[in-house]
Amino acid sequence: MHPRKCFGRVISAALAATIFVSAPCRADGDPVAPQASPATEKNEAVTAVEDAQKNLVENSVVKIFAQVRRPELTKPWTKQSPQEVTGSGVVIEGKRILTNAHVVNYASQVQVQASQSGDKLSAVVEFVALGIDLAVLRLEDETFFDSHPPLARASTLPKIKDSVLVYGFPTGGTSLSITKGIVSRIEFAGYSLSVSGLRVQIDAAINPGNSGGPALVGDKVVGLAFSHLSNAQNIGYIIPSEEIELFLADVADGKFDGKPALFGDLQTLENPALRTYLKLEKGTSGIVMNEPFLDEPSYPLKKWDVITKIGETKVDDQGMIKIVDGTRVRFTYQVQKIAKNGLVPLSVVRGGKELAVDVPVSPSRPWLVKSLRGEYPAYFVYGPVPFSIATEDVIEAFTSSNSGNVINARLSMSASPLITRRGDKPAFKDEQLVVVPAPFFPHKLSKGYSNQTLGVVESINGARVKNLLHLVELLRDARDEFIVIEFGGHGRETLVFPRAEMVAATEEILNDNGVRALGSPEVLATWNAVKPAATSAEPTAKAKSDAKADAGSAKK
Secondary structure, three states: OOHHHHHOEEOOHHHOOOOEEOOOEOOOOOEOOOOOOHHHHHHHHHHHHHHHHHHHHHHHEEEEEEEEOOEOOOOOOOEOOOEEEEEEEEEEOOOEEEEOHHHHOOEEEEEEEEOOOOOOEEEEEEEEEOOOOEEEEEEOOHHHHHOOOOOOEOOOOOOOOOEEEEEEOOOOOOOOEEEEEEEEEEEEEEOOOOOEEEEEEEOOOOOOOOOOOEEEEOOEEEEEEEEEOOOOOOOEEEEEHHHHHHHHHHHHHOOOOOOOEOOEEEEOOOOHHHHHHOOOOOOOOOEEEEEEOOOOOOOOOOOOOEEEEEOOEEOOOOOEEEOHHHOEEEHHHHHHHHOEOOEEEEEEEEOOEEEEEEEEOEOOOOOOOEOOOOOOOOEEEEOOEEEEEOEHHHHHHHHOOOOHHHHHHHHHHOOOHHHHOOOOOOOOOOOOOEEOOOOOOOOHHHOOOOOOOOOEEEEEOOEEOOOHHHHHHHHHHOOOOEEEEEEOOOOOOOEEEEHHHHHHHHHHHHHHOOOOOOEOHHHHHHHOOOOOOOOOOOOOHHHHHHHHHHHHHHHO
16 A cells, blocks of 8 residues: 555645645555546537637638729829728638628729738639628639638528627738627618618627628628727627628629619608508508608509508518517518519508508619719819719718818808709709819919819800710810800809810810829710711800891891
8 A cells, every 4th residue: 555645636735735635546556547527528529629610710711902092082083092901701602702892892903811821812803792891702713712611601690699709800910810799789771872781780899800701600600790880899790691692692693783672761650640640540550651762653652651561571660570589670671581573562551541562672772972882983174174973972072071061061051962962863864963073273264263172063055964974065065165164052153264275275284283084984985976066956055146146236
């Protein structure tokens, strides 16, 4: 017997003289080796699975490098200096990589780098959906995917309080980052001016560079990181897999069409007086159509219609419906799920009667003032005056600057169409607001005129301007001695220029200011088109003026 070996093992070196615990001994007096318990074996197995899953995910998440040149909105004839943007992406089926649209928007070069790899592989942007902030990349060397498999996506929405892991390459380091949080909210909200979709709020940290990285619950991708809330801690958003599936199904035919949406102004049915006014029965619930998208007689929705169901789903008095786990979202969420052939079925109450109507839906709302959506702005230079198209991007560039409040106030006080018509639909096909995007180029021809930046061109020599190409046609075809430019709203000067001198001075002005071309490609094509000759049926403005003068002389 060996008492020292059998008596026990020391628990603490500091208490070695007094504290021991018993340990089993063999017959020869040596301690018996400890045996792994079933619980320990289970934990080790779980750890092994988790490590394997972690390795799989890390192998499928990539860092994206994009060289971008964004438009110079106040000088549409040029571009901003190149910038390097970094983001994240994830390998998906079909030898493709999924990321956010804003990571590769305006990119002239895109490269992809796997985790712990020193090589950057060239990629091309195959599809972009700016409205829902998704993009698909393809690699020039597809052998990359032999060792980097796609990750599986969840077929259902995550649940509130689900634990979620977000993978990506945020700024501040070069290696893959993993942050943990929970799902805290699911809502159907606006992603952009006219596109809405499901988004999932999580409390995991999402920072610049995380954009496009996958978020996982268990071993399935439940969404793609795309945004975080400024001035708040650990409030981030992911695009759920349901939206990703819709996007991928859309581009399966080789082109991106966009998500169907229902347009029109709505109001809730919560007010008792409103319910009485509409003569609704007590059990009726729904959302009120305040202003239909179209006021044409053939449009199936009318003012004061109460939308009670979308498909077979009931709508409550706040315009909400219930989805997974009782989560409430806006009823328009159902449009993307049940619309067929450009129509969505609704049940409405109109004048106390229940009706079933099929309402047209479309991917985008036709706005008069649109967003550039990844394009460069069109422009035209005539003498010292630049022209461009009014877009949301241009307005935001000015009104979000340090003097934005002053600019907004001036536009409002002058009743500028940029304010009064900003939310309008086009009054006719191809209508645009044409603006002066920048101060005049320095030249004696503009002597005495004040700065007309953001002035909306209303007419050229009395002819109302329909769009930028129409303005170019009017200037191209003008035969009058002078060009008269008038602006919408009030408080703007009327500009008068000698036509021949404006045309002659344009090339010199372009050269002096480093402007490479008179206009953007489509505009140049219009300017260089054959000018139609004036006919007796359509005399020029100068001919009309001369005729009036002759008539006056004859009367005398």
